[in-house]
Amino acid sequence: MKIGFIGAGNMGRAIIDGWLKMKAVAPADIYVHSAHASSYEPYAKVNGLNAMESNLAVANAADVVVLAIKPNIALDTLKAVQPALTAGKWVITMVSGLSLADYATVAPDVPVLRIMPNVNVAIGAGMTALIGNAALSADQYAAGKKLFDAIGETSEVAEKDFSTFSALAGSSPAYVYFFIDAMARAGVKHGLSKAAATKIAAQATLGSAEMVLKSDKIPFDLIDQVSSPGGTTVAGLLAMEEAGFMTSVVKGIDATIAKELGE
Ligand SMILES: NC(=O)C1=CN([C@@H]2O[C@H](COP(=O)(O)OP(=O)(O)OC[C@H]3O[C@@H](n4cnc5c(N)ncnc54)[C@H](OP(=O)(O)O)[C@@H]3O)[C@@H](O)[C@H]2O)C=CC1
Ligand SMILES: O=C(O)[C@@H]1CCC=N1
Structure with a gap:
């Protein structure tokens, strides 16, 4: 499974670092783009990841697109890459404060797994909440859960409890x-x-x-x-x-x- 990161700051990198440390995902299967080439290119190079020239290029290359960006740009960014999210592709989002209903306003048919991880995933000791939208298949949910089980504990959490x-x-x-x-x-x-x-x-x-x-x-x-x-x-x-x-x-x-x- 090819995993594309839109944003690779503190939380995106904590997840990638955790997967690499636990050997849960091969570096060649990870694609990254962020706001500044001076940030994502050296990170990709040192870890053997694929540095991509745009968010759209990430979405084109990946089977699952991970939103690791700030809440204020998340919906516009998803809208911009939506044309690349063809059948079978899905999204994982860790963006704080945005509900599955918020994503449906810009990408109603896209399967979305909403998560809330913490930085301790970087050492395989995270605690991550998961909830999928109606379009997310059982196989996609299971694949997402497996990714986060590899770097800590996971828990299915009702959306009303996500903020807590x-x-x-x-x-x-x-x-x-x-x-x-x-x-x-x-x-x-x-x-x-x-x-x-x-x-x-x-x-x-x-x-x-x-x-x-x-x-x-x-x-x-x-x-x-x-x-x-x-x-x-x-x-x-x-x-x-x-x-x-x-x-x-x-x-x-x-x-x-x-x-x-x-x-
Ligand atoms: N930090 C944490 O412990 C946790 C964070 N979260 C959530 O994770 C998300 C990211 O937070 P965090 O990693 O802390 O934030 P950071 O500020 O560390 O990272 C934000 C990332 O977004 C990138 N970025 C900014 N604009 C764009 C754009 N237009 N296209 C692509 N990438 C862009 C930045 O690029 P560049 O690096 O090039 O500047 C950076 O890599 C937030 O929504 C937050 O709510 C959730 C749980 C825990
Ligand atoms: O401080 C923040 O907004 C993010 C969400 C959870 C942890 N860090």
């Missing part, structure tokens, strides 16, 4: 990195080097996430396991909550969802 998923999985790596950096800065405040503190905080975060996934306990029970009576952890937890930890996280997720919904 986007906050909890698409944007949340930034929030988790923020948390890790905050812990690391506290470590630096108390005399550790930034590199050592970051590694300690990241490994503790990774292990804690694995524990939540693998344990049969809910996070609150796990919190209690760590918090010895009269001990250090409960003192820290109460100080964090006094500073509004949970409210701050929920407000951040609320703001992310509101922005995605255009509110």
Whole structure:
């Protein structure tokens, strides 16, 4: 299957890098074009991808066209390449905030798989939501799911929940990195080097996430396991909550969802 990328910025490259790392797609099967030749040509060359001179050339060459561009240009760009989307071709879009109904306004008959990935696909540890439109066949959906199963976990998500998923999985790596950096800065405040503190905080975060996934306990029970009576952890937890930890996280997720919904 030939896969064509329209746009190869942070998210497009995270996906391509993940596929190449996991050997899920051969570089010769990937076609890319973006706004600046100085951006996509060296990236294509170093990875053995096909650099194309236009979005239309990508759509002509590919079996599946991936939209990895910003929301404000996505519909016009799809409209422009639509003549190349002949029978059997389909589209994967990761564009935030655009619904399947939005794509139908410019390309009503084109099979579309809407996804919401996150940057951790680059290391095979992504979390990607999937939903197809009515024109997408079961085989096309299965092919799309297989591509993203190769670089992390996938989940079929109702479209009404995409904005929530986007906050909890698409944007949340930034929030988790923020948390890790905050812990690391506290470590630096108390005399550790930034590199050592970051590694300690990241490994503790990774292990804690694995524990939540693998344990049969809910996070609150796990919190209690760590918090010895009269001990250090409960003192820290109460100080964090006094500073509004949970409210701050929920407000951040609320703001992310509101922005995605255009509110
Ligand atoms: N970043 C993330 O973690 C996530 C992003 N998304 C979604 O992915 C999409 C892309 O985001 P992201 O990768 O972060 O953005 P970037 O700004 O990093 O990348 C945007 C890409 O679009 C290219 N581009 C701009 N104009 C055109 C055009 N007319 N034709 C073809 N390519 C064009 C740019 O080209 P050039 O490189 O040459 O300048 C660049 O490669 C967005 O819709 C976003 O909502 C979804 C989930 C997570
Ligand atoms: O910040 C953004 O708009 C995109 C959507 C999800 C993650 N990044």
